[in-house]
Amino acid sequence: MSTLKVLEGDFSAWTCAACGQPLAMRPVELDYLGSRFTVELPACPACGQALIPEDLAQGKMAQVEKLLEDK
Amino acid sequence: MTRATAEVPFWARPGMRTVVGDALRPGGLDLTRRGLALAGVPRGSRVLDAGCGPGATLDFLAGQGLRPCGLDLNPPGPAPSAPGRNAHPRVAGDVEALPFADSVFGAVFCECVLSLVPDPDRAMRELVRVLAPGGCLVVSDLLRTDNAPRMRHAGSRAPGSCAAGAFGFARMLGMLQANGLFPRAVENHTRLLKELAASLLFLGELVSRPTCATGYFLLVAGKTGETPCSTTPACG
Numbered sequence: 001m002s003t004l005k006v007l008e009g010d011f012s013a014w015t016c017a018a019c020g021q022p023l024a025m026r027p028v029e030l031d032y033l034g035s036r037f038t039v040e041l042p043a044c045p046a047c048g049q050a051l052i053p054e055d056l057a058q059g060k061m062a063q064v065e066k067l068l069e070d071k
Numbered sequence: 072m073t074r075a076t077a078e079v080p081f082w083a084r085p086g087m088r089t090v091v092g093d094a095l096r097p098g099g100l101d102l103t104r105r106g107l108a109l110a111g112v113p114r115g116s117r118v119l120d121a122g123c124g125p126g127a128t129l130d131f132l133a134g135q136g137l138r139p140c141g142l143d144l145n146p147p148g149p150a151p152s153a154p155g156r157n158a159h160p161r162v163a164g165d166v167e168a169l170p171f172a173d174s175v176f177g178a179v180f181c182e183c184v185l186s187l188v189p190d191p192d193r194a195m196r197e198l199v200r201v202l203a204p205g206g207c208l209v210v211s212d213l214l215r216t217d218n219a220p221r222m223r224h225a226g227s228r229a230p231g232s233c234a235a236g237a238f239g240f241a242r243m244l245g246m247l248q249a250n251g252l253f254p255r256a257v258e259n260h261t262r263l264l265k266e267l268a269a270s271l272l273f274l275g276e277l278v279s280r281p282t283c284a285t286g287y288f289l290l291v292a293g294k295t296g297e298t299p300c301s302t303t304p305a306c307g
Contacts, residue, residue, distance in 0.1 A: 002089045004273045035266050039273060064269040 003027045004039045006060060007053065014051060016044035023051055030061075033068050086276040090267060093127035096183035097287050098263040100131050102211055103182065107135060109256045109291045110207040116177030121166045121198060122184030129159045132180075140176075142166065169197045178207045185243075186213045186236040192246055199250040199294075208252060208292045213237035213264065217284040237285050252292040261286035 007025075014023040023042035028050045030037045043050040052061070091099035098105075112118065114136035120128045123141030132139040141161040164170045166181070167190055179198050185191045198208055215237050247254060264287035271277035 004089065004270060006273045006275075032269075035262070035269065037266075037270060037273060060273055060275075063272050067269055067272065068265055 002038075004037060006039045006056060007041065011042035011051065014042060016047060016049060018049065019044050019046040021046045032065060035068060037064075084271070084276045086271050086274040087267075089274060090270040093125040094131075094182075095124050096211065097267045098211070098260055100127060102260060102263065102289055103128050103131055103180065105258070106180065106182075106209040106211060106289055106291060107132070109258075109289075110178055110209050112137060112178040112207060117175065119169075119171070119176040119179045119201060121169070121179060121181045121194075122187070123161065126159070126161070128180060128182065129161075133159055137178075142169065167193045167197060169201050171201045173200055174203045174206075176201050176206060177203050178209060180209045182209075182211045183213070185210065186234075186238070188236070191236075191238065191242075192249075195246040195250055199252060202294070204294070206293070207255070209290070210243075210292070211260070211287065211289045212243075213285050214243065214288055215239045215284060216286045234285055240288065243288075243290070247292050251295050253295050254290055254292050256289075256291040258289045259286065260289055263287055 011023050011025070015021060016023060021044050024045050025040050026043045026045070027038050028041040028043055030039055041050040041052065087095050091097075094100045094103065096102070116137050118132050118137045118139045120132065120139055120141045123129055123143045126141055129139040129141045139159050141159060142164050143161070144165060145163065162170055166184060166188055179202055181194075181198055185194060188194045202208060213234060213236075216239075244254070264285065268277055
């Protein structure tokens, strides 16, 4: 499966609070209940921590969770 | 659901290729591989892919030592940018009226197609007609998990969504029985359908969750009273 582009917008102004590095878009693996999705998220190139914007968490990600959980 | 997404069937949405490549169905070629393993089709067998689409399954089957032939309403032409690809025979035709003689294929694959055809019973009769003695039918498709009737109007030739054309598994078993077939293996792959829907949600090509109760299955069937394909030389 290809990396899924789930975000629009420019996140280059964000920096990692722990490392001070500017975030860069990179593939991040999301695991839900045994299913794995590779999505492109802004992440720290040093420590790998990814930023999940609130609208993504409460929008598409919440919908995917409900779908996989049959809710 | 927006008007734009409601009018475009899943298989025709650009995101499908992002998720499953040219195998435009849940599970992509992984489920084809699984079906082939369950069917045990001998190398060199002539195999029909009924509803071959862009031809990903044809390439896969040829890579497994089989002799695939594709059928689709609108088979695409050769792709010069992909050497070695699309070199298999392809025929323009209707799965409800297969342009082949009886008993000529050692195996028939029909993946995510019966839910799209106007008359699945007629299509099943045709798929079984071209199957050689000892041959295997490999079907994967959506199924209704409630008792609701098929939403697609019988006989409609308009292109529609697979979800609207899905029917219950009891009907599938009835169609097999009516044509002298019995299921050798049945697997539930609803998880793959959910993962595909989830990926399309992520891509913004599915705005809301599917509303009808659907699952996904893989089935390998053979003719009643026959020896499985893998031990029958006639399949070649």
